Amino acid sequence: MNRILSLETVGKIGEEVLLKGWVNARRNMGKIAFLDLRDRAGLVQVVGVPNELDEASNEDLKKARLEYCLEIRGLVQERGEKQKNLDLPTGTAEILAKEIKILSESESMPIDVSADTKNIDEAVRLKYRYLDLRSDRMKKNLELRHAVNKFFRDYLCDQGFWEIETPTLTKGTPEGAREYIIPSRLYQGQFYVLPQAPQQFKQLLMVSGVEKYFQIARCFRDEDQRGDRQPEFTQLDMEMSFVEREDVMGLVENMMIKMAEKVSPEKKIQQVPFPRLTYKEAMDKYGTDKPDLREDKNDPNLLAFCWIIDFPFFEKTEEGGWTFTHNPFSAAMPEYKEQLLQKKDIEKIIAAQYDLALNGYEVGGGSVRNHESVALRSVLEIIGFDEEQISEQFGHILEAFKYGPPPHGGIAPGIDRLVMILANEPNIREVIPFPKNGDARDLMMGAPSPLPQKVLDEAHIKLK
Amino acid sequence: MNRILSLETVGKIGEEVLLKGWVNARRNMGKIAFLDLRDRAGLVQVVGVPNELDEASNEDLKKARLEYCLEIRGLVQERGEKQKNLDLPTGTAEILAKEIKILSESESMPIDVSADTKNIDEAVRLKYRYLDLRSDRMKKNLELRHAVNKFFRDYLCDQGFWEIETPTLTKGTPEGAREYIIPSRLYQGQFYVLPQAPQQFKQLLMVSGVEKYFQIARCFRDEDQRGDRQPEFTQLDMEMSFVEREDVMGLVENMMIKMAEKVSPEKKIQQVPFPRLTYKEAMDKYGTDKPDLREDKNDPNLLAFCWIIDFPFFEKTEEGGWTFTHNPFSAAMPEYKEQLLQKKDIEKIIAAQYDLALNGYEVGGGSVRNHESVALRSVLEIIGFDEEQISEQFGHILEAFKYGPPPHGGIAPGIDRLVMILANEPNIREVIPFPKNGDARDLMMGAPSPLPQKVLDEAHIKLK
Numbered sequence: 001m002n003r004i005l006s007l008e009t010v011g012k013i014g015e016e017v018l019l020k021g022w023v024n025a026r027r028n029m030g031k032i033a034f035l036d037l038r039d040r041a042g043l044v045q046v047v048g049v050p051n052e053l054d055e056a057s058n059e060d061l062k063k064a065r066l067e068y069c070l071e072i073r074g075l076v077q078e079r080g081e082k083q084k085n086l087d088l089p090t091g092t093a094e095i096l097a098k099e100i101k102i103l104s105e106s107e108s109m110p111i112d113v114s115a116d117t118k119n120i121d122e123a124v125r126l127k128y129r130y131l132d133l134r135s136d137r138m139k140k141n142l143e144l145r146h147a148v149n150k151f152f153r154d155y156l157c158d159q160g161f162w163e164i165e166t167p168t169l170t171k172g173t174p175e176g177a178r179e180y181i182i183p184s185r186l187y188q189g190q191f192y193v194l195p196q197a198p199q200q201f202k203q204l205l206m207v208s209g210v211e212k213y214f215q216i217a218r219c220f221r222d223e224d225q226r227g228d229r230q231p232e233f234t235q236l237d238m239e240m241s242f243v244e245r246e247d248v249m250g251l252v253e254n255m256m257i258k259m260a261e262k263v264s265p266e267k268k269i270q271q272v273p274f275p276r277l278t279y280k281e282a283m284d285k286y287g288t289d290k291p292d293l294r295e296d297k298n299d300p301n302l303l304a305f306c307w308i309i310d311f312p313f314f315e316k317t318e319e320g321g322w323t324f325t326h327n328p329f330s331a332a333m334p335e336y337k338e339q340l341l342q343k344k345d346i347e348k349i350i351a352a353q354y355d356l357a358l359n360g361y362e363v364g365g366g367s368v369r370n371h372e373s374v375a376l377r378s379v380l381e382i383i384g385f386d387e388e389q390i391s392e393q394f395g396h397i398l399e400a401f402k403y404g405p406p407p408h409g410g411i412a413p414g415i416d417r418l419v420m421i422l423a424n425e426p427n428i429r430e431v432i433p434f435p436k437n438g439d440a441r442d443l444m445m446g447a448p449s450p451l452p453q454k455v456l457d458e459a460h461i462k463l464k
Numbered sequence: 465m466n467r468i469l470s471l472e473t474v475g476k477i478g479e480e481v482l483l484k485g486w487v488n489a490r491r492n493m494g495k496i497a498f499l500d501l502r503d504r505a506g507l508v509q510v511v512g513v514p515n516e517l518d519e520a521s522n523e524d525l526k527k528a529r530l531e532y533c534l535e536i537r538g539l540v541q542e543r544g545e546k547q548k549n550l551d552l553p554t555g556t557a558e559i560l561a562k563e564i565k566i567l568s569e570s571e572s573m574p575i576d577v578s579a580d581t582k583n584i585d586e587a588v589r590l591k592y593r594y595l596d597l598r599s600d601r602m603k604k605n606l607e608l609r610h611a612v613n614k615f616f617r618d619y620l621c622d623q624g625f626w627e628i629e630t631p632t633l634t635k636g637t638p639e640g641a642r643e644y645i646i647p648s649r650l651y652q653g654q655f656y657v658l659p660q661a662p663q664q665f666k667q668l669l670m671v672s673g674v675e676k677y678f679q680i681a682r683c684f685r686d687e688d689q690r691g692d693r694q695p696e697f698t699q700l701d702m703e704m705s706f707v708e709r710e711d712v713m714g715l716v717e718n719m720m721i722k723m724a725e726k727v728s729p730e731k732k733i734q735q736v737p738f739p740r741l742t743y744k745e746a747m748d749k750y751g752t753d754k755p756d757l758r759e760d761k762n763d764p765n766l767l768a769f770c771w772i773i774d775f776p777f778f779e780k781t782e783e784g785g786w787t788f789t790h791n792p793f794s795a796a797m798p799e800y801k802e803q804l805l806q807k808k809d810i811e812k813i814i815a816a817q818y819d820l821a822l823n824g825y826e827v828g829g830g831s832v833r834n835h836e837s838v839a840l841r842s843v844l845e846i847i848g849f850d851e852e853q854i855s856e857q858f859g860h861i862l863e864a865f866k867y868g869p870p871p872h873g874g875i876a877p878g879i880d881r882l883v884m885i886l887a888n889e890p891n892i893r894e895v896i897p898f899p900k901n902g903d904a905r906d907l908m909m910g911a912p913s914p915l916p917q918k919v920l921d922e923a924h925i926k927l928k
Contacts, residue, residue, distance in 0.1 A: 069869065104836070130668040133669070133673070149627060150627070157614055165609075165897060168682055169644070181646065182645065185642070186903065189914055194632075201897075201898060210603075242484045400595075404487075405568050406533050433665075444668075445634055447635035447657070448635075450654055451657075461928060
């Protein structure tokens with residue numbers, strides 16, 4: 001007999017079925033025992049009556065405790081009218097057990113996963129993440145994240161994009177954040193670096209003539225932790241050739257609308273087309289470049305997307321020089337191109353940058369890029385790079401731009417934040433299957449951790 | 465006017481179209497110039513006649529050289545019967561240029577990408593990978609890999625699997641290969657490790673009740689390079705609860721058959737159902753556990769899948785102890801379970817392991833796992849782990865198995881090798897967008913490379 005899921009039982013009144021799952025609750029009523037059996041789809045009530053069961057099954061029914069993993073063969077019955085529980089999808093049915101078998105036992109649980117775990121100490125939840133994920137809310141978050149990723153992939157494939165994998169062991173570039181480093185065993189004193197984003201690879205793929213690239217990409221930043229940051233995070237990395245700002249914004253806007261309709265049909269997008277604010281308008285009116293435009297902040301189903309455009313390209317550093325506000329690879333808006341090349345009125349240059357905000361969070365940023373070496377060089381010189389630094393850190397992309405680079409642009413929506421908002425969660429750890437804690441530790445695996453001397457020796461490093 | 469792709473021109477005879485792409489070839493016939501314009505879809509011939517073009521266009525036509533990036537507006541014409549080239553998908557049409565604009569120029573190319581690049585020195589190809597990928601064969605390989613990954617995702621989603629992301633910064637475990645290490649900045653003297661595979665995470669997801677997990681996962685092994693190895697590679701990581709060996713093998717076999725039909729319809733699978741050999745049969749008859757069963761080794765479209773089963777669980781080490789042949793997390797076949805627990809006749813214990821071979825390559829390996837702590841402990845004790853090592857390296861999974869773990873099993877087909885075989889390529893570098901060379905170097909980015917002292921200081925390490 002093939003095992004079915006709990007939710008399928010309601011359609012099988014009068015049939016014998018095979019179920020497998022976990023004891024979510026147990027109630028003894030004299031000689032009769034009621035179990036709620038939980039599987040990935042939900043719960044169903046099982047009734048254990050001693051004289052319906054053989055001796056081994058009766059033994060296992062007696063032994064079964066919370067979170068034991070069970071296999072149950074039984075008859076699906078309609079519940080009496082008074083016993084029906086209309087809050088439960090399977091609440092009109094129950095299973096009269098004919099055979100019960102314990103597949104594995106459970107010690108007393110460190111956390112109660114039959115209810116929402118959100119008020120349990122997060123350190124305990126993270127240590128026992130594999131149990132925390134048994135709870136209904138966390139499992140729904142996993143499923144939602146899966147659905148969001150699947151939607152984006154399907155949407156972009158339909159539009160002719162190819163998903164292309166880029167390296168995780170690569171070379172560092174100064175895009176703003178500190179990077180994780182990996183000593184090389186084969187090359188003493190040399191290191192790989194984990195990518196902050198596949199920025200340069202996706203631009204090189206445009207030089208390759210791929211034209212439409214995406215990747216649901218893991219990114220790494222060794223930043224000081226605060227609230228919502230994680231050492232590794234996921235973005236929907238995209239790049240397109242022969243596009244202008246409006247092309248990228250239009251595609252992403254339509255994709256987000258369709259995504260919300262598909263995976264979160266209960267949500268309502270407050271305004272379509274998404275409102276657009278210049279950086280100056282946003283700062284003047286809201287004091288932030290990721291304003292929360294929701295008209296009703298208490299409505300959990302309201303999505304207020306907006307675009308922020310016309311960012312200044314550069315800002316003054318404390319030392320009196322210049323730094324880029326977003327991305328050194330961005331182009332200036334066409335009317336500022338000459339100004340960039342001549343390095344004139346630097347503070348007034350507007351970048352071809354666009355950020356997507358949602359309910360007060362930045363959920364994506366991108367730009368049209370400089371595909372001309374001379375313009376990229378101008379950016380690097382403005383931010384104070386000398387020829388050696390330019391050649392060392394940007395040599396490969398400047399070299400690539402010698403060979404017929406197409407005009408191109410892209411964006412990188414953040415998956416963690418998007419799913420967090422769709423799931424109405426307060427932080428991204430709730431939608432990351434195995435997150436680090438606020439101090440960059442994995443409390444479940446115990447990482448980071450010391451390593452044997454032999455391993456350090458092989459990597460040609462010593463501790464300081 | 466919206467830009468169209470070269471392949472679309474044949475359906476638009478008599479229409480004016482806008483094309484963008486690269487000069488793949490150029491021929492001057494007196495005053496008339498012929499260009500082959502290449503885009504991601506293919507090639508189309510463009511005819512440049514001076515009196516059809518304005519002055520600026522004539523200037524750009526004169527300047528245009530190989531691999532210049534162009535925008536061309538023109539009229540699609542049917543070629544004269546004698547001019548038709550039936551080897552080219554667009555060979556019945558040509559574009560009479562009305563406007564030509566250079567989007568970017570190209571210096572003389574270091575490699576010729578208008579022909580197959582396979583005979584060019586690989587070091588040069590890898591240094592200029594972004595150009596190498598412009599060639600028809602390499603672009604087809606990118607597209608094939610995209611299609612294979614997309615197929616697997618769609619197939620498994622239809623079967624109710626969820627794709628779940630697992631961490632890249634994690635803790636090491638001794639699954640056999642040397643690992644890449646990442647010094648922690650926040651915890652002096654401690655390290656993250658890059659995963660050899662998400663093996664433990666996927667088993668922990670089974671403890672979570674996810675039941676059907678997959679992930680197209682990046683894996684890392686710091687092994688000595690030989691031929692076909694890469695520091696990072698990609699596998700279709702899968703795990704399922706409540707399954708036996710036949711369930712996993714059946715699902716994967718059907719998935720592979722459907723995948724080949726969809727993405728490589730020109731291929732023929734030699735035998736369905738896939739033949740099965742025991743490890744002993746394979747070694748006795750072919751001297752390898754990944755035999756090439758093709759009846760015609762010269763047929764490029766023949767796929768000879770086979771399963772290898774009944775592997776010995778353990779083998780003797782040089783020191784006279786025991787080590788596992790495949791995976792310490794495997795279960796013994798049910799008839800050997802007692803023997804494993806009693807550590808009797810260790811050399812005769814058969815693992816619930818299955819490998820999938822294709823045309824002489826291993827393209828996937830998996831097993832039903834030990835979900836009982838006592839059995840996993842027995843494996844670890846047989847291979848000589850003491851209590852401290854067990855607790856340090858397997859503590860979290862042994863802890864997890866205290867809480868109602870379901871029976872589970874999985875497999876992990878290797879994407880690189882599968883795509884390599886489908887693409888009839890001789891090594892996996894041809895199907896990895898940005899591979900390292902045989903010495904684990906990225907010749908394009910220049911990784912690994914030395915880092916500034918400041919970066920090492922922050923990571924609390926020194927060079928030896």
